[in-house]
Amino acid sequence: MKLLVIGSGGREHALAWRLLQSPRVAHVFVAPGNGGTATMARSTNVALSDPAALADFVKKEGITLTVVGPEAPLALGVVDTFRAQGLKIFGPTQAAAQLESSKDFAKVFMVRHQIPTAAYQTFTDPIAAHAYIEAQGVPIVVKADGLAAGKGVVVALTSGEAHDAVDAMLGDGSLGAAGARVVIEECLLGEEASFIILCDGKNILPLATSQDHKRLQDADQGPNTGGMGAYSPAPVVSAAIHARVMREVITPTIEGMKADGIPFTGFLYAGLMIGDGDDATRPIKVLEFNCRLGDPETQPILMRLRSDFLEIFEHGVAGTLNQAEVEWDPRTALGVVMASANYPATPRLGDAISGIPAAQPDCVVFHAGTVAKNGELQTSGGRVLCVTALADNVRATQQRAYDVVKSINFDGAQYRTDIGWRALEKK
Ligand code: AMP
Ligand code: GLY
Numbered sequence: 208m209k210l211l212v213i214g215s216g217g218r219e220h221a222l223a224w225r226l227l228q229s230p231r232v233a234h235v236f237v238a239p240g241n242g243g244t245a246t247m248a249r250s251t252n253v254a255l256s257d258p259a260a261l262a263d264f265v266k267k268e269g270i271t272l273t274v275v276g277p278e279a280p281l282a283l284g285v286v287d288t289f290r291a292q293g294l295k296i297f298g299p300t301q302a303a304a305q306l307e308s309s310k311d312f313a314k315v316f317m318v319r320h321q322i323p324t325a326a327y328q329t330f331t332d333p334i335a336a337h338a339y340i341e342a343q344g345v346p347i348v349v350k351a352d353g354l355a356a357g358k359g360v361v362v363a364l365t366s367g368e369a370h371d372a373v374d375a376m377l378g379d380g381s382l383g384a385a386g387a388r389v390v391i392e393e394c395l396l397g398e399e400a401s402f403i404i405l406c407d408g409k410n411i412l413p414l415a416t417s418q419d420h421k422r423l424q425d426a427d428q429g430p431n432t433g434g435m436g437a438y439s440p441a442p443v444v445s446a447a448i449h450a451r452v453m454r455e456v457i458t459p460t461i462e463g464m465k466a467d468g469i470p471f472t473g474f475l476y477a478g479l480m481i482g483d484g485d486d487a488t489r490p491i492k493v494l495e496f497n498c499r500l501g502d503p504e505t506q507p508i509l510m511r512l513r514s515d516f517l518e519i520f521e522h523g524v525a526g527t528l529n530q531a532e533v534e535w536d537p538r539t540a541l542g543v544v545m546a547s548a549n550y551p552a553t554p555r556l557g558d559a560i561s562g563i564p565a566a567q568p569d570c571v572v573f574h575a576g577t578v579a580k581n582g583e584l585q586t587s588g589g590r591v592l593c594v595t596a597l598a599d600n601v602r603a604t605q606q607r608a609y610d611v612v613k614s615i616n617f618d619g620a621q622y623r624t625d626i627g628w629r630a631l632e633k634k
Contacts, residue, residue: 209234210517211253211265213285214276215241217544217575217593218502222274222516223250224571225509229517236270242584243574256280258288265294272297272520275473278354278499282308286473297523298473299498303464306475306496310359310390311352313496320463322456324493325480327392333377339391340369346394351376353385357433357551362394395492397482398629400441401504402452405519406461408470410528412519413453415511415535416444417504418629423551425625432551433590436626438541438601439507442633447486452479456493472523474500506573506595507540541604542595543612543626547576547586548619554589560617563592570596570611586617601630 208231212223220243223235227249237244238261240252255261258280265273273289275281275298284301298304305312317324329352330336340347349372351359359382363369369391376386401419405412418441423429444452456477464471476497482490500508509516513534522531548555554576563572563584573595576588592615596607605627612622 208232208271209236209268211235211261211270211273212237212276213261213273213280215239215575216276216502217573217590218500218505219276220244220247220573220575221506221509221595222276222500223247224566224573225512225516226274229515232517236264236268238264241574242577242579242587245579258283258285261285262289262292262294265289266292271295272524274298274520276499276502278304278307278497281473281498282354295524297520299471300469302469303471303473304498306471307498308354309352310350310495311388314390316463316467317493320459322459322463322493323491325393325395327390329388329390331377331388333373336373336377336389336391337370340366340373343391343393345369348392348394349373349376350390350392351382351386352388352390353382355382355385357431358382359385360431362431395480395482395494397480397490398443399494400444400479400481401437401501402444402457402477402479403500403504403508404457404475405523405528406471406473406475407523407526407528408472409461409465409526411453411457411461412528412531412533413449413457415439415508416441416449417501417508418443419501419504420623420626423621423623425623430551432546434501434503435544435546435623436542436593437501437504437507438539438604438627438630439504439511440539442630443481445486448481448491451486451491452477455491460496473498476501502575503542503544503590503593506542506593510540510571510595510597511536511538536597538597538599539601539604539630540595540597541601541608541627542573542593543608543622544590545592545594545612545615546590546621547588547617548621550589550621554586555619556585556587558586558617558619560584560586560591560615562615564611564614569598570594570607572611572615591617591620601627
């Protein structure tokens with residue numbers, strides 16, 4: 208059968224790559240895709256993004272199932288458009304995707320359903336927002352309500368930074384409509400983890416745990432990014448923490464959405480802050496919901512997936528996820544993102560890339576911001592590649608991934624040298 212993957216990042220390259228390993232998948236189309244999905248066997252890029260045009264393409268090509276990677280098409284209602292035409296697609300409806308597309312919606316939802324999250328208030332009036340910051344003190348977190356492609360969150364350590372963020376978003380309209388409302392919330396301390404599940408509206412299937420590295424530089428320094436690397440499993444999510452997250456966060460979220468009349472289908476990603484203490488009592492709070500897989504978390508997670516990915520999606524669409532069987536490689540997978548010069552502020556495009564080795568069972572270089580142009584591969588975005596390896600332990604996996612990173616060249620390449628440091632520290 209033929210499948211469609213919507214998106215253009217490393218996550219979508221990994222989705223297409225893993226789906227192509229299913230014996231029943233003949234071909235995968237990726238819209239719009241990247242240099243990696245353009246050059247992979249049995250994969251074709253399609254230059255479409257409009258939901259109606261994508262639905263027409265699916266009908267014309269006889270595509271059986273569509274999988275959505277990023278949040279933007281979900282917020283545009285691509286799932287609603289496809290379903291209205293009887294086309295199979297895995298993802299949340301536009302209404303359910305508000306868990307990600309509006310931080311205020313997510314906060315109001317969490318409070319209503321007693322899901323633990325940082326204390327907050329929402330503002331459209333800058334004067335009231337400034338007064339709240341003064342009353343609360345720092346550190347404090349200022350978030351644009353809407354989708355801002357990773358640029359909407361300011362963790363302010365000084366009151367100057369917090370006031371500046373409010374002025375930029377509410378005053379200057381620096382993020383447009385996305386920043387016309389802001390959520391200001393308590394700054395949480397602890398260790399972050401990405402907890403991702405699939406849901407068919409009622410049944411929940413957790414994926415392997417993972418941890419992202421949001422800051423640009425080693426030792427979690429520098430600006431926030433979309434994610435500079437990830438690994439799976441995340442040791443902070445012990446069996447006890449896993450059970451608590453399911454009970455305290457995931458189940459009430461899925462039940463709450465159902466009770467509110469907007470059942471959740473698709474991938475749900477809870478970004479968690481896990482505070483200090485022992486596993487029975489340490490605080491677990493939701494930093495954010497995403498209505499999709501994480502990028503780069505997906506790359507190491509899918510390196511570890513042993514089951515037929517297509518079957519999992521089929522259960523997801525049919526409402527039978529309770530029958531899905533998922534087997535994980537017990538080894539550690541770890542992905543190192545190589546980003547372009549000047550990422551994240553103003554990524555430089557058009558640098559020639561060389562030295563990418565062919566995919567191996569224990570190391571795959573997933574493409575993100577790449578394009579095949581004039582017979583060469585060039586950078587075309589902020590995050591360029593994610594070098595993802597699989598080995599027996601964190602140290603060996605790091606070694607394997609970084610050996611390959613060092614063999615790849617493009618001008619201005621930036622990468623962290625410490626992906627996985629928290630897992631190593633726990634040993
Ligand atoms: P978000 O898009 O909400 O996940 O925010 C991006 C990043 O900002 C998170 O991964 C955290 O590192 C940080 N962050 C968000 N909210 C908070 C918070 N309440 N306290 C501390 N850090 C936060
Ligand atoms: N890696 C974080 C995200 O996908 O939102």
